[in-house]
Amino acid sequence: PGGPGGPGGPGGPGPTPSGPGVAVGEAAEVEKIEAELDLSTLLANIFDAADEENELELRHKEVADLLYATPLGLTDWDIKLLLSTATEFETGRIEYKPFVAAAPEIIEGLRKRRAAFEARKSAAAAAEVPVTMEAIELCFGEEIEEVARTMREAFGQVDPSSVGTLTRHEFRSCLMSRMERLSLQEVQMLMQMCREDEQGNVLVYEEFPMLLQQLRIDALHNALVETDIAALRIHLILLARRMGLPSDNIMPVWHLRNVLLAADQLCLSRTQIHVILSIVHPDDNGDVEFGYFLRVCCTVIPWMFDTAAFAEKAATIAKEKADALAKQELEELQGLSSSLANKKRGMDEEDQEDTQQNAPDRDAVEKSLIHVGTQADDKHRNPPTLEVRRFLEAMKQEAEKCQLSESELRGFVAEAEIDSSGDVAYVDHIKTWVPILFELRKSIIYDGILAMEWGPESEELVNLSSYEAQFPLHQAGEERPGSAASSASGKQKKKSGRPGSRGSSRSYRSESQSSLGSERSGSRAGSRQR
Numbered sequence: 072p073g074g075p076g077g078p079g080g081p082g083g084p085g086p087t088p089s090g091p092g093v094a095v096g097e098a099a100e101v102e103k104i105e106a107e108l109d110l111s112t113l114l115a116n117i118f119d120a121a122d123e124e125n126e127l128e129l130r131h132k133e134v135a136d137l138l139y140a141t142p143l144g145l146t147d148w149d150i151k152l153l154l155s156t157a158t159e160f161e162t163g164r165i166e167y168k169p170f171v172a173a174a175p176e177i178i179e180g181l182r183k184r185r186a187a188f189e190a191r192k193s194a195a196a197a198a199e200v201p202v203t204m205e206a207i208e209l210c211f212g213e214e215i216e217e218v219a220r221t222m223r224e225a226f227g228q229v230d231p232s233s234v235g236t237l238t239r240h241e242f243r244s245c246l247m248s249r250m251e252r253l254s255l256q257e258v259q260m261l262m263q264m265c266r267e268d269e270q271g272n273v274l275v276y277e278e279f280p281m282l283l284q285q286l287r288i289d290a291l292h293n294a295l296v297e298t299d300i301a302a303l304r305i306h307l308i309l310l311a312r313r314m315g316l317p318s319d320n321i322m323p324v325w326h327l328r329n330v331l332l333a334a335d336q337l338c339l340s341r342t343q344i345h346v347i348l349s350i351v352h353p354d355d356n357g358d359v360e361f362g363y364f365l366r367v368c369c370t371v372i373p374w375m376f377d378t379a380a381f382a383e384k385a386a387t388i389a390k391e392k393a394d395a396l397a398k399q400e401l402e403e404l405q406g407l408s409s410s411l412a413n414k415k416r417g418m419d420e421e422d423q424e425d426t427q428q429n430a431p432d433r434d435a436v437e438k439s440l441i442h443v444g445t446q447a448d449d450k451h452r453n454p455p456t457l458e459v460r461r462f463l464e465a466m467k468q469e470a471e472k473c474q475l476s477e478s479e480l481r482g483f484v485a486e487a488e489i490d491s492s493g494d495v496a497y498v499d500h501i502k503t504w505v506p507i508l509f510e511l512r513k514s515i516i517y518d519g520i521l522a523m524e525w526g527p528e529s530e531e532l533v534n535l536s537s538y539e540a541q542f543p544l545h546q547a548g549e550e551r552p553g554s555a556a557s558s559a560s561g562k563q564k565k566k567s568g569r570p571g572s573r574g575s576s577r578s579y580r581s582e583s584q585s586s587l588g589s590e591r592s593g594s595r596a597g598s599r600q601r
Contacts, residue, residue: 148293151263163239206385290338294376349482350525456494
């Protein structure tokens with residue numbers, strides 16, 4: 072400053088204004104710009120020096136090594152988030168110039184978010200509860216094993232010779248081919264966590280379950296946005312605006328699913344997204360008031376990432392398992408194999424078998440739903456499809472016979488992929504999601520959420536009215552009806568004859584660019600809450 076081209080120097084914009092508030096504010100802005108320029112120059116010099124062949128591209132591993140070796144003031148998790156914003160080619164290489172240009176703003180956002188996270192933890196005045204591998208195994212063990220089994224099948228198709236390594240592009244393609252098992256957020260982080268050899272190939276098979284377990288631990292320990300209601304609300308509002316949030320706030324549940332799938336600032340697992348969709352109450356047409364949806368998300372997501380609540384749940388599960396084992400051992404020691412005990416046990420087992428026989432198994436449910444779908448299908452196309460309203464009617468009609476709970480039916484319907492013609496490939500949908508419904512029945516970690524009533528009038532839902540003034544649902548000047556509900560109203564509007572979703576979630580899953588920087592610059596009015 073003061074030199075050629077600087078403030079007050081020849082060719083510069085003139086002296087820096089002085090006065091109460093003005094000079095301080097502008098000086099801070101100048102310092103911020105200078106810091107960003109310094110960081111941008113530093114990164115550019117480092118990456119240019121590493122690019123000895125002047126190819127303007129570096130391997131992913133090289134970019135990662137450079138970021139970890141540079142004093143950026145970021146944690147390991149934040150560096151992985153930064154890396155996830157880089158556009159990676161099929162060759163596993165990154166064109167680093169655009170990445171370096173965008174990095175300073177993203178880094179600033181990550182630092183602020185981390186500082187706010189640490190401040191919240193300090194203000195809570197409670198010791199941080201560590202998440203252990205044993206707790207993850209207790210709560211997510213079966214779920215992780217099923218995801219790992221599914222992914223091993225995908226890896227095996229690409230690596231039939233069982234070499235045990237895949238290129239980064241092959242690895243990502245396998246992950247993306249099972250998007251009912253992994254969220255885009257999980258894929259992005261797994262791509263940064265996987266171990267690579269010197270050629271940049273990913274070592275996959277034996278390590279993949281451990282990667283998933285570590286991802287769950289890291290996500291719980293780094294819930295920067297998930298546990299910040301203000302930031303969480305802003306993130307979801309901005310995503311809904313991009314997807315066409317209407318002035319009456321009414322969106323099809325399938326669009327709200329896409330909001331969650333595109334929420335790249337949240338490390339929600341695919342199962343967690345499904346659970347949220349299972350507890351949101353749409354109307355008969357599949358429509359949901361967005362303010363109500365926000366309240367559900369801002370209540371449940373922070374709970375899902377509460378490490379203290381998670382540790383308490385894990386301890387409860389461990390105690391239940393220990394008690395069951397102790398009871399079994401005690402029965403054996405006390406010789407409850409007497410004829411009387413055997414008779415009683417036999418009667419209990421018969422009752423249990425009768426109950427199990429009355430409840431249809433997974434195959435029976437699949438066949439029953441496909442049968443009712445076929446009956447409603449008057450077009451007989453290949454592959455078989457149903458118009459979304461006929462799909463809703465058919466599935467609701469058969470749900471009671473199949474003994475699907477209300478939450479199971481809501482989640483099952485919300486996961487339907489609706490094509491551009493408003494049709495659902497119901498056979499594929501049934502074969503994909505019915506197995507997952509049955510797997511979820513075995514999960515204990517979500518039973519507390521699924522057992523509660525989460526309708527629009529639920530007292531459990533957080534009140535978001537205090538956040539509306541700082542960051543409203545709609546931008547200033549946008550036309551809004553006078554009767555539109557605010558995010559605190561919790562009252563779901565009913566509209567008849569509303570068309571179903573015309574967009575597939577597939578279009579949002581392919582996005583590789585993170586909103587870490589773009590959302591920060593696009594939401595200045597709400598940045599004070601973050």
